[in-house]
Amino acid sequence: xxIPACRLADLPRGEAHRLDIDPPVSVFHTxxxxxxxxxxxxxxxxxxxxxxxxxxxxxECPLHASKFDLRTGAVDAPPAKLPVRTHEVLxxxxxxxxxxxxxAPNLPPCIASRLAGGPA
Amino acid sequence: xxxxxxVGASLAGLSAARSLRKRGYDGRLVVIxxxxxxxxxxxxxxxxxxxxxxxxxDLALERDDEDLQAxxxxxxxxxxxxxxxxxxxxxxxxxxxADGVVIATGAAARTLPGTEGLAGVHVLxxxxxxxxxxxxxxxxGRLVVIxxxFIGAEVASTAYALGLDVTVVEAAPTPLAGPxxxxxxxxxxxLHTDHGVRLLCGVGVKGLSGGERSETxxxxxxxxxxxxxxxxxxxxxxxxDTVVVGVGARPCVEWLEGSGVALDNGVKCxxxxxxSLAGVVAVGDCANWYDPxxxxxxxxxxxxxxxxxxxxxxATLLAYGATQPGVPRPPxxxxxxxxxxxxxxxxxxxxxxxxxxxxxxxxxxxxAVYRRAGTPVAVLGxxxxxxxxxxxxxxxxxxx
Numbered sequence: 058x059x060i061p062a063c064r065l066a067d068l069p070r071g072e073a074h075r076l077d078i079d080p081p082v083s084v085f086h087t088x089x090x091x092x093x094x095x096x097x098x099x100x101x102x103x104x105x106x107x108x109x110x111x112x113x114x115x116x117e118c119p120l121h122a123s124k125f126d127l128r129t130g131a132v133d134a135p136p137a138k139l140p141v142r143t144h145e146v147l148x149x150x151x152x153x154x155x156x157x158x159x160x161a162p163n164l165p166p167c168i169a170s171r172l173a174g175g176p177a
Numbered sequence: 178x179x180x181x182x183x184v185g186a187s188l189a190g191l192s193a194a195r196s197l198r199k200r201g202y203d204g205r206l207v208v209i210x211x212x213x214x215x216x217x218x219x220x221x222x223x224x225x226x227x228x229x230x231x232x233x234x235d236l237a238l239e240r241d242d243e244d245l246q247a248x249x250x251x252x253x254x255x256x257x258x259x260x261x262x263x264x265x266x267x268x269x270x271x272x273x274x275a276d277g278v279v280i281a282t283g284a285a286a287r288t289l290p291g292t293e294g295l296a297g298v299h300v301l302x303x304x305x306x307x308x309x310x311x312x313x314x315x316x317x318g319r320l321v322v323i324x325x326x327f328i329g330a331e332v333a334s335t336a337y338a339l340g341l342d343v344t345v346v347e348a349a350p351t352p353l354a355g356p357x358x359x360x361x362x363x364x365x366x367x368l369h370t371d372h373g374v375r376l377l378c379g380v381g382v383k384g385l386s387g388g389e390r391s392e393t394x395x396x397x398x399x400x401x402x403x404x405x406x407x408x409x410x411x412x413x414x415x416x417x418d419t420v421v422v423g424v425g426a427r428p429c430v431e432w433l434e435g436s437g438v439a440l441d442n443g444v445k446c447x448x449x450x451x452x453s454l455a456g457v458v459a460v461g462d463c464a465n466w467y468d469p470x471x472x473x474x475x476x477x478x479x480x481x482x483x484x485x486x487x488x489x490x491x492a493t494l495l496a497y498g499a500t501q502p503g504v505p506r507p508p509x510x511x512x513x514x515x516x517x518x519x520x521x522x523x524x525x526x527x528x529x530x531x532x533x534x535x536x537x538x539x540x541x542x543x544x545a546v547y548r549r550a551g552t553p554v555a556v557l558g559x560x561x562x563x564x565x566x567x568x569x570x571x572x573x574x575x576x577x
Contacts, residue, residue, distance in 0.1 A: 105562070120518065
């Protein structure tokens, strides 16, 4: 599925744009001008990676210290143990689009249980 | 270097073991832990684990596919370090010889004298502490938390959400004044009263009542029955079904007495974790690292310090002390209380001003900057993760 995210001109380098879908996905524009899309929720706890610390091709969760590689989704440090999904990014006529991954997301326990209809 | 022993199997010890392998050390690696558990995460113990939303499996720090090729010696504590043999003595009588030693023995919760054997009285540091406290909180009733620091405040918040009647007793006039300063300590600790949790400040605890009265103190079987009240210095008695003592922690370094490792408020270290003994470094809560910015030694009991600093210490160890210490990021910690996210970076001590830059303290959503002579020395955020990250980044980059 292709989802329009935002205009490239509206996403400066070093910034992120969150798509409020369920689960949310964020597009990151690195300082080097590359675009990446990953699941926005840290796999450890409910935190938005779009609020995090972007450095090179890595984003650090805004609450704790886990860093995710924007290229692969891999996590490098605890408390998170699972990677985030990565999504394909396309730019057409100045508009950023995201093609969502068909894999199952790795959501933190509190969110996973809410989506499963269990206790929050 | 053929054998490295990491003494301590919590976050700092695990981080050191990971760093050793990441930096190419392929010799024998022994990790010694006094608890029987593999490395687990402590921050959720006062929050999600106590509330029952995270289980024990969720606390594991190692990934399922991770194998550090380490020998795990768990459930036995180190009792001594022999400097000539470079050997670690264990409580079970064994000795482990090592060419390099990483001291990561952490800190232990301070207790109240005279409360031994009294049921319903808890400290919170380990998984076993948290299991016992969780079982007691499930009984409901009245909880008194002694100490208004972060652990005490998080337990109070969790217990409040579980429906208990909660009172927090703090000896200082303002809770959290040490880490946050008077003004911000007052604002953050007001979260208690926002939620109808009683906060009694500026009064010390004289003792606890309950259990068997005995002329000789603790009965031979060590069991004295259950606590029923907290007695305050001003004569008040606060009824309690459960008591949590959250009055700080002391570094676990007794085992190093006489080893030649210099001790002073924990293990005295250089800016790269090196101790007074060659081939021995120290990391985590037991380590009193030199802070070149401030020109003093500081023992930083933060999760992120236990995560990030071992890499510098391991680099030092592997290079036989011939490395230039890197500059660690300024200390960062977080807390979650009553649904509010609290984040802090830097050192509040020595600030001559605190200004709210965004948001409103009354709404428990703001960002405040601490300055000394106009230069930021610390940043506090309440429910402002995005803004806090920006400030933290600027603040970290601007450090001299």
